[in-house]
Amino acid sequence: xxxxxxxxxxxxxxxxxxxxxxxxxxxxxLYLTTDRGYSxxxxxxxxxxxxxxxxxxxxxAGVLTDRIGRRPTLVAAQLGTALFTAVLGFTDGQVAIAVxxxxxxxxxxxxxxxxxAIIADIVPAEDRVRAYSLNYWAIxxxxxxxxxxxxxxxxQGYLTLFLxxxxxxxxxxxxxxxxxxxxxxxxxxxxxxxxxxxxxxxFRDARFMAVVTLNLLLALVAQQGSTTLAVxxxxxxxxxxxxxxxxxxxxxxxxxxxxxxxxxxxxxNRTGLLVASALFIGWGFGLTALAGSSAWFYAFTVxxxxxxxILNAPTMMGLVSELSPTHARGRYxxxxxxxxxxxxxxxxxxxxxxxxxxxxxxxxxxxxACGTVAAAxxxxxxxxxxxxxxxxxxxxxxxxxxxxxxxxxAPVALGKTDAEAEPAPTGS
Numbered sequence: 001x002x003x004x005x006x007x008x009x010x011x012x013x014x015x016x017x018x019x020x021x022x023x024x025x026x027x028x029x030l031y032l033t034t035d036r037g038y039s040x041x042x043x044x045x046x047x048x049x050x051x052x053x054x055x056x057x058x059x060x061a062g063v064l065t066d067r068i069g070r071r072p073t074l075v076a077a078q079l080g081t082a083l084f085t086a087v088l089g090f091t092d093g094q095v096a097i098a099v100x101x102x103x104x105x106x107x108x109x110x111x112x113x114x115x116x117a118i119i120a121d122i123v124p125a126e127d128r129v130r131a132y133s134l135n136y137w138a139i140x141x142x143x144x145x146x147x148x149x150x151x152x153x154x155x156q157g158y159l160t161l162f163l164x165x166x167x168x169x170x171x172x173x174x175x176x177x178x179x180x181x182x183x184x185x186x187x188x189x190x191x192x193x194x195x196x197x198x199x200x201x202x203f204r205d206a207r208f209m210a211v212v213t214l215n216l217l218l219a220l221v222a223q224q225g226s227t228t229l230a231v232x233x234x235x236x237x238x239x240x241x242x243x244x245x246x247x248x249x250x251x252x253x254x255x256x257x258x259x260x261x262x263x264x265x266x267x268x269n270r271t272g273l274l275v276a277s278a279l280f281i282g283w284g285f286g287l288t289a290l291a292g293s294s295a296w297f298y299a300f301t302v303x304x305x306x307x308x309x310i311l312n313a314p315t316m317m318g319l320v321s322e323l324s325p326t327h328a329r330g331r332y333x334x335x336x337x338x339x340x341x342x343x344x345x346x347x348x349x350x351x352x353x354x355x356x357x358x359x360x361x362x363x364x365x366x367x368x369a370c371g372t373v374a375a376a377x378x379x380x381x382x383x384x385x386x387x388x389x390x391x392x393x394x395x396x397x398x399x400x401x402x403x404x405x406x407x408x409x410a411p412v413a414l415g416k417t418d419a420e421a422e423p424a425p426t427g428s
Contacts, residue, residue, distance in 0.1 A: 001134065001259075005122050008131055010179040011115065012138050014172045018078075019142025021168020023150040023161040024085055025050075025108070026143070026247065028101070029230045029348070030240055031158050040231045042094065044352025046101045047227045051344025053105030058341045061110035062334015063199060065117050066327070069184045071176065073330075074114040078173035080107030082166040089162025109341055113334040120321045120329050121183035129318035133262040136313045137254065144251020151244020185326055201328075202335045208323045209335075210381055215316060216339040217374040218278055221285050221367045222309070223347030225250070225302075228355055228363065229288065236293045246299045253306045261310050271382030273315045275375045280308025282371010289364035308371075 028050070032043040057077075064073045084103040091100045115135075123131040153160055203209060225247065233243050265273060284305025291297040324332035354363040 004127060004131055004134075007122050007180055007183075008119065010175060011118055012135055014175040014180075015115070015135055016138040016142050017175065018168055018172035019139050020146055021165045022142060022146050023153070024088065024104070024165045026147050026226050027150055027154060027158070027161060027230075027240075027244075029227045030234060030243060031154075031161075032097075033231055034234055034240065035154075035158050036097075038094070040352045040356050043231060044227065044348040044350075046098050047348030047352075048345050049098050049102040050105035050108075051223075051341055051346070051348065053102040053107075054109035054341035054344045055338055056341075057106045057108075057110040058113065058334045058338035059199060060334075062113040062330045062332070062337070064110075065114045065330025065334070066184070067330075069182045070114045070118045070121070070330070071180055071182045074111055074118075074180075075173050075177050077107050077110035077114070078169050078176065081111070082169040082173065083107075085162055085169065086166035089159045089166075105341075105344065109337065109344075112337045112340075113330050116317065116321075116333040116337075117329040118180065118183050120324065120333075121185065125322075128321050129314050130262065132317035132321070133258060133314035136317075137258045140251040140254035140258070142251070144248050144255055147244050147248035147251060149244075151241040151248070154240050154244070199331055199335070202331050205323075207381075208320075208332070210377075211316075211319065211323070212336055212339045214278075214374050214377045214381070215336070216342060217370045217377070218281055218312065219340045219343030220347045220350075221281055221370050222305070223343045224285060224351050224363075224367060225305070227348040228351035229285075229298075231352065232288065232355060232360055232363075233295075233298060236291070238293070238295055238298065242295045246295055246302055249299050249302050250306045250309070253303060254310055257307070258310055261307075262314060265311065265315065270315060270319065271378055273311050274378040274382075277308045277312035277315070278371050278375035278378060280311065280371075281305045282308075282368050282374065284308060286364050286368025286371070288367075289361045 029043045029047060032038045032046060033040060061073055061077065081104060084100055084107060088097070088100045088104055091097050116132075119131050119135060120128060150161055153164075229247070230243060233246070238246070284301055284303075284307075287301045287304060288298065291301060320332065320336045321329075351363060354366060
């Protein structure tokens with residue numbers, strides 16, 4: 001945990017504060033089905049609209065992060081999230097709830113490209129996987145504690161959850177505003193010889209988009225943890241308190257295992273880590289079909305897919321950071337975040353329909369299939385360890401405008417870890 005910039009630790013602190021109060025997203029599906037009495041299909045629709053807002057924010061916030069700066073984008077997004085989260089707690093009626101949920105998703109996900117770009121800006125390349133792992137650790141310390149506490153708070157009424165969530169987000173915005181300076185590098189116009197990069201250029205970066213597509217498959221599966229899983233457990237007779245404790249196990253295990261597993265992952269083959277993570281995530285959710293009404297078995301399945309998350313998150317974030325040219329980090333992080341947002345949009349709707357019409361066996365079997373396909377995709381992509389990164393990311397790496405702090409990076413290979421990636425000569 002040593003050797004990282006002070007600004008990173010302020011960002012880490014703000015993330016922890018925010019997630020300690022992050023009650024609403026986790027319990028939204030359960031709130032709509034048990035407290036409001038809406039159907040599983042409607043809960044899936046609302047979660048999908050939340051995801052649609054997130055998808056729009058991914059690209060838009062990525063562009064804003066590069067144009068107006070990381071700090072103003074992040075603060076504005078957090079203030080909007082706090083406002084609409086509080087409003088959602090008082091909103092009644094199916095249409096109104098759906099609209100406000102869309103606005104919460106829009107603002108909430110606008111923070112992701114800016115946060116990831118700040119880490120890439122202020123942390124040296126050799127420490128970024130560790131930094132992303134620690135930030136992910138903070139997210140899950142907050143998530144684990146908030147999920148367990150929220151299950152108890154929800155028994156007294158859900159409005160308190162919405163208000164506490166809004167308050168924690170306001171405090172997070174204050175910490176960012178006071179302690180985090182702007183980190184955006186000079187614009188390309190100020191750096192002779194650097195290619196201009198638009199959002200369309202990112203989508204034409206074939207190797208990067210292959211990584212994003214594979215991540216989308218896993219994100220579709222992971223999204224079921226806060227939507228379809230809640231509905232399935234509710235149907236099985238699991239109480240809101242039990243659900244909070246079971247899903248809180250995800251955060252608890254990450255808190256306990258993230259640091260030692262990150263140390264274990266150092267120097268290991270990146271493709272192998274991504275393949276293992278895909279199988280753990282896919283088949284961890286697939287095992288849910290066998291849970292019946294046992295909270296303990298649900299907890300076991302959560303433990304399996306949590307290991308997959310621990311392996312996947314820092315590995316993938318480190319890869320995306322390497323593939324992102326310095327002056328386009330916001331756009332690249334935004335498009336990567338788009339895979340999660342599209343999963344938030346599509347996952348709940350598809351999961352809700354499958355659960356309602358085809359049953360839990362088909363629903364969780366589809367998750368296992370997605371994980372297997374993603375693992376196979378990583379194997380195929382990793383068979384080209386010496387291939388240059390396609391598109392502008394590769395060009396930027398070759399001209400010294402990649403992710404290094406003032407030095408160029410060689411083309412990034414999926415099959416190598418960060419420690420194995422060979423730097424190009426300084427000043428290239």
